[in-house]
Amino acid sequence: GFFRHLCMAEEVPVQSFVVRSDMGCGSTIGPTREQHIRREKATSNICTAQVLLAVMAGMYAVYHGPDGLRTIARRTHRYATILAEGLRASGAEVVHGAFFDTLTVKVPGKAAEIVADARERGVNLRRVDADHVSIACDETTTRAQIAAVWAAFGADADIEALDGSAADALPEALLRSDDILTHPVFHQHRSETAMLRYLRKLADRDYALDRGMIPLGSCTMKLNATAEMESITWPEFGALHPFAPAEQAQGFLTLIRELEERLAEVTGYDAVSIQPNAGSQGEFAGLLAVRAYHRANGDEQRTVCLIPSSAHGTNAASAVMAGMKVVVVKTADDGEVDIADLRAKIEQYRDELAVLMITYPSTHGVFEEHVADICGEVHDAGGQVYVDGANLNALVGLAKPGKFGGDVSHLNLHKTFCIPHGGGGPGVGPVGVRAHLAPYLPNHPLQPAAGPETGVGPISAAPWGSAGILPISWAYVRLMGGEGLKRATQVAVLAANYIAKRLEPHFPILYNGPAGLVAHECIVDLRPISKTTGVSIDDVAKRLIDYGFHSPTMSFPVAGTLMIEPTESEDLAELDRFCDTMIAIRAEIEKVASGEWSADDNPLTNAPHTAAALGGDWDHGYSREEAVFPSGVSAADKYWPPVRRIDGAFGDRNLVCSCPPLEEYDN
Numbered sequence: 001g002f003f004r005h006l007c008m009a010e011e012v013p014v015q016s017f018v019v020r021s022d023m024g025c026g027s028t029i030g031p032t033r034e035q036h037i038r039r040e041k042a043t044s045n046i047c048t049a050q051v052l053l054a055v056m057a058g059m060y061a062v063y064h065g066p067d068g069l070r071t072i073a074r075r076t077h078r079y080a081t082i083l084a085e086g087l088r089a090s091g092a093e094v095v096h097g098a099f100f101d102t103l104t105v106k107v108p109g110k111a112a113e114i115v116a117d118a119r120e121r122g123v124n125l126r127r128v129d130a131d132h133v134s135i136a137c138d139e140t141t142t143r144a145q146i147a148a149v150w151a152a153f154g155a156d157a158d159i160e161a162l163d164g165s166a167a168d169a170l171p172e173a174l175l176r177s178d179d180i181l182t183h184p185v186f187h188q189h190r191s192e193t194a195m196l197r198y199l200r201k202l203a204d205r206d207y208a209l210d211r212g213m214i215p216l217g218s219c220t221m222k223l224n225a226t227a228e229m230e231s232i233t234w235p236e237f238g239a240l241h242p243f244a245p246a247e248q249a250q251g252f253l254t255l256i257r258e259l260e261e262r263l264a265e266v267t268g269y270d271a272v273s274i275q276p277n278a279g280s281q282g283e284f285a286g287l288l289a290v291r292a293y294h295r296a297n298g299d300e301q302r303t304v305c306l307i308p309s310s311a312h313g314t315n316a317a318s319a320v321m322a323g324m325k326v327v328v329v330k331t332a333d334d335g336e337v338d339i340a341d342l343r344a345k346i347e348q349y350r351d352e353l354a355v356l357m358i359t360y361p362s363t364h365g366v367f368e369e370h371v372a373d374i375c376g377e378v379h380d381a382g383g384q385v386y387v388d389g390a391n392l393n394a395l396v397g398l399a400k401p402g403k404f405g406g407d408v409s410h411l412n413l414h415k416t417f418c419i420p421h422g423g424g425g426p427g428v429g430p431v432g433v434r435a436h437l438a439p440y441l442p443n444h445p446l447q448p449a450a451g452p453e454t455g456v457g458p459i460s461a462a463p464w465g466s467a468g469i470l471p472i473s474w475a476y477v478r479l480m481g482g483e484g485l486k487r488a489t490q491v492a493v494l495a496a497n498y499i500a501k502r503l504e505p506h507f508p509i510l511y512n513g514p515a516g517l518v519a520h521e522c523i524v525d526l527r528p529i530s531k532t533t534g535v536s537i538d539d540v541a542k543r544l545i546d547y548g549f550h551s552p553t554m555s556f557p558v559a560g561t562l563m564i565e566p567t568e569s570e571d572l573a574e575l576d577r578f579c580d581t582m583i584a585i586r587a588e589i590e591k592v593a594s595g596e597w598s599a600d601d602n603p604l605t606n607a608p609h610t611a612a613a614l615g616g617d618w619d620h621g622y623s624r625e626e627a628v629f630p631s632g633v634s635a636a637d638k639y640w641p642p643v644r645r646i647d648g649a650f651g652d653r654n655l656v657c658s659c660p661p662l663e664e665y666d667n
């Protein structure tokens with residue numbers, strides 16, 4: 001249940017979490033995600049956060065409560081003290097008198113031997129240096145493990161006896177005496193049945209992919225198949241420590257190598273690192289590689305990063321974090337990069353040009369015709385080309401960024417390659433590069449096998465990043481095969497074009513490629529309709545909830561529009577349900593326009609309607625049925641939103657940072 005998509009169709013206070021999802025995956029999570037990405041003040045480019053993991057930790061506290069957590073902590077400490085006493089009794093020197101769960105033991109000249117002996121006995125200890133070994137206990141530690149560690153140190157003690165005699169090693173002054181976790185939720189769910197029902201209750205408020213389509217453009221919310229997901233719960237994958245000795249992780253390392261090889265093949269690059277934990281982190285890693293490459297060529301001054309104004313907000317933030325200067329390139333009326341402006345900027349910054357970051361297909365959902373020329377002109381000026389690969393769902397099997405001019409790209413395994421996201425990660429943002437940038441990929445000081453010796457250092461804490469979820473993408477690629485992946489892309493593009501064509505008679509579609517086609521997503525332009533009818537984009541997004549849909553991405557990359565990405569996972573019936581709904585909403589807008597419904601009291605302005613809203617007096621100019629069972633919505637299958645509309649602007653000011661327009665990054 002934890003791996004459900006945690007986007008909610010409305011802002012839903014779930015205890016202390018507030019989850020919003022009406023602004024695209026870039027803004028799925030409210031206060032917990034960071035997007036402080038104003039150029040000079042950039043502190044982070046994190047978009048895909050680690051919220052899912054925070055939810056899991058939160059639920060651990062909900063289940064155990066303060067007493068349970070204290071018991072767990074005491075037990076952990078008890079094991080550490082007994083372990084320490086046994087070691088001391090046999091003459092070893094425990095370095096610290098006060099500790100919680102971790103001991104450092106002084107064993108002059110014998111650390112390697114002891115660590116090797118313990119490994120033979122099935123326990124990995126940490127060799128601090130030639131003379132010191134470090135050992136950590138936790139709530140999963142067993143008596144047999146304690147005995148094995150003693151044996152590795154040549155100690156022999158009696159656990160029962162020590163349990164009676166060993167004193168705590170926690171300084172009295174450091175012990176907490178105030179109450180913790182006082183909220184009732186940490187006291188209510190003590191049985192497995194109660195906990196299960198609590199989780200179920202929260203999940204029922206959620207609008208997840210197991211309920212219907214989540215057409216968030218640029219987010220690629222596709223099926224996370226059970227067969228792909230299952231293996232991450234196996235202890236062989238899930239219980240491996242990120243710093244376990246490599247010889248114990250051969251299976252995992254094989255899986256990582258195979259996945260990197262396949263991603264290299266899919267993208268046309270020469271080398272791939274799966275270390276970055278999000279697309280944004282892949283961008284950061286890729287731009288560091290570009291910087292290192294220029295430096296190695298003596299081009300220290302090449303720090304200008306050109307970014308089209310339609311780019312995702314993380315692009316500019318990553319550039320700033322990599323020490324670059326952002327210069328924004330205009331977008332032409334047809335949604336493509338403004339070639340004249342790009343040429344002018346290339347000319348203006350010829351000697352300082354480090355890199356152009358473009359998204360392909362663009363966030364406007366079109367395949368830019370001139371992409372190869374654009375890449376060529378940047379190369380001629382001595383710059384590198386970063387192709388943001390978050391939209392790879394429109395390319396896999398059809399075109400390779402490493403072949404049409406890109407030097408470096410990140411992918412989002414949590415978009416294109418089936419890892420669940422939307423609740424804010426965890427993500428994997430592999431970075432792929434052509435051979436000349438390969439020496440500058442991420443590496444890791446504690447794990448030489450994790451990257452090139454000449455690399456730029458670690459991008460993530462763990463040598464292979466979010467390795468625990470890689471089996472999902474590995475399984476996807478293996479299950480689909482080359483032909484299957486290509487077919488998925490074709491179906492995704494077809495589905496987007498189907499929606500565009502069905503909606504076109506009712507709403508303007510903002511950008512089409514030269515053949516009148518879109519790529520894998522389409523932008524419905526509500527601005528002219530809003531202007532003449534007063535019905536806002538918010539009204540349409542919220543009304544979709546009454547019909548049982550998650551809103552598409554709102555106002556990105558163009559304010560006042562909806563960006564729809566159906567993916568290959570939605571079948572024709574669901575695509576039609578969505579199109580029928582949008583067309584029905586268009587007819588509702590007409591009723592407002594014609595005055596049949598009042599402009600300030602109609603199902604659109606009042607959407608979404610909760611079950612609670614139906615009680616008591618009904619003093620609206622439309623019926624209860626029109627509110628909650630509009631055409632196509634059956635009473636039996638109705639999705640009931642848990643909360644009504646709340647003040648988004650207030651929420652933005654007080655809880656959520658919304659993306660500033662790209663122009664604000666310009667100098």
Ligand SMILES: *Cc1c(COP(=O)(O)O)cnc(C)c1O
Binds near residue numbers: 279281388391427
């Ligand atoms: C999602 C996305 C990103 C950022 O990826 P995260 O994994 O969320 O950091 C960058 N660029 C584009 C076009 C995206 O859609």
